[in-house]
Amino acid sequence: xxxxxxxxxxxxxxxxxxxxxxxxxxxxxxxxxxxxxxxxxxxxxxxxxxxxxxxxxxxxxxxxxxxxxxxxxxxxxxxxxxxxxxxxxxxxxxxxxxxxxxxxxxxxxxxxxxxxxxxxxxxxxxxxxxxxxxxxxxxxxxxxxxxxxxxxxxxxxxxxxxxxxxxxxxxxxxxxxxxxxxxxxxxxxxxxxxxxxxxxxxxxxxxxxxxxxxxxxxxxxxxxxxxxxxxxxxxxxxxxxxxxxxxxxxxxxxxxxxxxxxxxxxxxxxxxxxxxxxxxxxxxxxxxxxxxxxxxxxxxxxxxxxxxxxxxxxxxxxxxx
Numbered sequence: 082x083x084x085x086x087x088x089x090x091x092x093x094x095x096x097x098x099x100x101x102x103x104x105x106x107x108x109x110x111x112x113x114x115x116x117x118x119x120x121x122x123x124x125x126x127x128x129x130x131x132x133x134x135x136x137x138x139x140x141x142x143x144x145x146x147x148x149x150x151x152x153x154x155x156x157x158x159x160x161x162x163x164x165x166x167x168x169x170x171x172x173x174x175x176x177x178x179x180x181x182x183x184x185x186x187x188x189x190x191x192x193x194x195x196x197x198x199x200x201x202x203x204x205x206x207x208x209x210x211x212x213x214x215x216x217x218x219x220x221x222x223x224x225x226x227x228x229x230x231x232x233x234x235x236x237x238x239x240x241x242x243x244x245x246x247x248x249x250x251x252x253x254x255x256x257x258x259x260x261x262x263x264x265x266x267x268x269x270x271x272x273x274x275x276x277x278x279x280x281x282x283x284x285x286x287x288x289x290x291x292x293x294x295x296x297x298x299x300x301x302x303x304x305x306x307x308x309x310x311x312x313x314x315x316x317x318x319x320x321x322x323x324x325x326x327x328x329x330x331x332x333x334x335x336x337x338x339x340x341x342x343x344x345x346x347x348x349x350x351x352x353x354x355x356x357x358x359x360x361x362x363x364x365x366x367x368x369x370x371x372x373x374x375x376x377x378x379x380x381x382x383x384x385x386x387x388x389x390x391x392x393x394x395x396x397x398x399x400x401x402x
Contacts, residue, residue, distance in 0.1 A: 117176035119226050125200060126235025128186030130265035135322035136181055139358055144168050145181055163203050197250045204229050204257045208381040228378055230369045232258045235265045236317055240274045242281045251291050257377055259294035259369055267319035267352050268344050275319050282317055295365060318357040321346050
């Protein structure tokens with residue numbers, strides 16, 4: 082019986098003099114900077130929760146026109162169809178092409194059965210479009226990526242628990258996209274109410290086995306695993322959005338002014354906006370992109386190719402008969 086041949090790992094050898102291949106990281110960085118980066122984020126939630134305002138606050142730019150009211154007499158406007166907007170943001174020489182996908186507020190109709198279907202279909206359609214381009218004989222060198230990398234799910238700050246429709250939408254979304262839940266307009270809750278609300282929400286999520294981003298993988302080292310654990314302990318992020326500038330102690334900050342004082346969006350004592358922004362842009366942006374490709378898209382791709390194979394086999398068998 083032939084014995085299995087195992088290949089030993091090669092020994093590491095330190096170069097005796099400078100060769101120069103350590104510059105490969107700078108070469109990769111140079112190519113990536115010229116090409117730029119793509120990030121696609123979808124916002125999902127009921128009408129009137131400040132989805133557009135939060136996106137504008139996150140990226141410190143006026144990217145999406147708010148549908149909110151500008152005065153008490155005006156009726157609130159609503160997004161009636163899925164709408165994608167594309168912008169290029171430049172920061173310290175890094176170009177980020179940002180696609181923002183605004184969705185209609187679900188639960189607005191009398192009959193809300195299947196109200197999540199257009200949103201899930203849109204996400205799957207982006208996977209399907211990418212797969213078609215990937216399978217063409219003369220495919221592009223760089224396929225335009227419209228796959229949704231992150232879905233920010235807005236929770237109404239009721240202080241009670243999630244509604245059945247919230248659970249239904251979350252379950253459907255978590256199967257196809259990276260879901261990051263946030264409590265919108267969290268300044269309407271006291272700190273005690275906010276903490277209790279968070280506990281109820283996460284208990285509901287665990288009960289219904291809804292898997293939220295971030296995910297751990299074998300590639301994660303110990304600091305990354307610890308960071309993911311801290312983020313999961315913080316979910317859902319209690320956030321406030323504002324494009325207005327207010328003055329606190331002579332310093333201009335983004336926030337909101339009410340009869341009791343000023344709410345500073347970037348003050349950790351007021352809300353968790355800073356943690357959400359750091360999470361989405363400074364620590365996990367690349368992981369969101371990779372997770373979309375390696376988990377959600379791969380799952381979709383495998384199902385599609387298996388279905389194609391089964392269909393082809395059936396056609397051959399029926400033709401042979």
